[in-house]
Amino acid sequence: MGRAVATEKRRRASARVIDPGRPIDVTVILLEGGYASTAIGPIEVFHSAGQLWNWLKGEPPQPRFRVRVASPGGRLVRSICNVGLKPQCALEDIDRTDIAMISASGWDLQDKIMRHTSIIAWLRKMHEQGAYLGAVCSGAAYVAETGLMDGREATTHWGVADRLRERYPNVRWRPEQFVTEDGRICCSGGVYASIDISLYLVEKFCGHEIALQCAKSLLVGLPRSCQSGYSVLPLSRPHSDKRIGKAEEHLRAHFREEVGIKDLAMRCAMSPRTFIRRFKGATGRLPGEYVQLMRITAARELLEGDAASIHEISERVGYADLNFFRSLFKRHTGMTPAEYRARFSSPHDRRGELEMGSVD
Numbered sequence: 001m002g003r004a005v006a007t008e009k010r011r012r013a014s015a016r017v018i019d020p021g022r023p024i025d026v027t028v029i030l031l032e033g034g035y036a037s038t039a040i041g042p043i044e045v046f047h048s049a050g051q052l053w054n055w056l057k058g059e060p061p062q063p064r065f066r067v068r069v070a071s072p073g074g075r076l077v078r079s080i081c082n083v084g085l086k087p088q089c090a091l092e093d094i095d096r097t098d099i100a101m102i103s104a105s106g107w108d109l110q111d112k113i114m115r116h117t118s119i120i121a122w123l124r125k126m127h128e129q130g131a132y133l134g135a136v137c138s139g140a141a142y143v144a145e146t147g148l149m150d151g152r153e154a155t156t157h158w159g160v161a162d163r164l165r166e167r168y169p170n171v172r173w174r175p176e177q178f179v180t181e182d183g184r185i186c187c188s189g190g191v192y193a194s195i196d197i198s199l200y201l202v203e204k205f206c207g208h209e210i211a212l213q214c215a216k217s218l219l220v221g222l223p224r225s226c227q228s229g230y231s232v233l234p235l236s237r238p239h240s241d242k243r244i245g246k247a248e249e250h251l252r253a254h255f256r257e258e259v260g261i262k263d264l265a266m267r268c269a270m271s272p273r274t275f276i277r278r279f280k281g282a283t284g285r286l287p288g289e290y291v292q293l294m295r296i297t298a299a300r301e302l303l304e305g306d307a308a309s310i311h312e313i314s315e316r317v318g319y320a321d322l323n324f325f326r327s328l329f330k331r332h333t334g335m336t337p338a339e340y341r342a343r344f345s346s347p348h349d350r351r352g353e354l355e356m357g358s359v360d
Helices: 002-014 037-048 051-055 107-113 117-128 139-144 160-168 191-206 206-218 242-254 261-267 272-283 287-305 309-316 322-333 337-344 347-356
Strands: 024-029 063-069 099-102 132-136 179-181 185-189
Touching: 002 037, 002 051, 024 037, 024 272, 037 063, 037 132, 037 191, 037 206, 051 206, 099 191, 107 139, 107 160, 117 132, 117 139, 132 139, 132 191, 139 160, 139 185, 139 191, 139 242, 139 287, 179 191, 185 191, 191 206, 242 261, 242 287, 261 272, 272 287, 287 309, 287 322, 287 337, 309 337, 322 337
Parallel strands: 024 063, 024 099, 099 132, 132 185
Antiparallel strands: 179 185
16 A cells, blocks of 8 residues: 555656646657558647637637657658658657657557557656656557556547457456546547547647637537447357357347247257356347347447438337437447437438428
């Protein structure tokens, strides 16, 4: 206990006190084979804060951030789309910064981390000095590798969350969130969530008004909170249990109906108790949860491409109780059915619902 208290005291003593009269130093780290937008987005957001809005309004610029772009060894890097990015300096030449932003690398994370071990040590040093670390998408792996996220909440792209959860089991992964902050470590979900985390940090360091002005001048929204509505996760992990596979096939054909555990167990020639245990072991989900996810997946597809009312969609996927359907849908996607349709359906489908007078 005494060691933990002492460690926390050292962290507080090293926390950066930023002079409000000077720009806040941001270092954006470029990664070979990464996504260029996850570096360029933060660069432009931080550069715009206090400047672009003022210019549009005919007011004197008041830059809030001083942005430096660095890479290991100061080398030119090429993005996953072969876009060349030239840094201003070598990462090793930067002794202090207020915010360090780690852009997203490609998907072969373990190989990339092994090639860039110098980044890990540098991130740990900056954090010990009081800097905030901001990790975009798969960039969270670099911070997790430092050990600084152990016991803390963090997010990443939903598509790599399971891999990172397996490699870094001590991190409390929250892939349903767009932005997380815990212990001066901020993370964001997907590639374009780089805008969300950047605006989040603008608001944290400069206040809501500056963040709002920055968002308005760049024609982007303020930070989103949830990415679960964007994910396309498989219902079941791969398995070799053929009898459970037969149960899954039956559920896919009849998910709109009420299918009892006894019926499913009988089809698999098992007792209900054994069936539930085998089903959870093979698919990773209980049968009831599995059916809920199938229904929500079907509802999402209908909301994206069908002009039917939300009440009708609720019934078509197996829920007669519209309020229960709305509550369940929001729990799984982070949005109401109407919000999901507004974000993901085509304008033609939204017009169709308005003409029918449906409301959520």
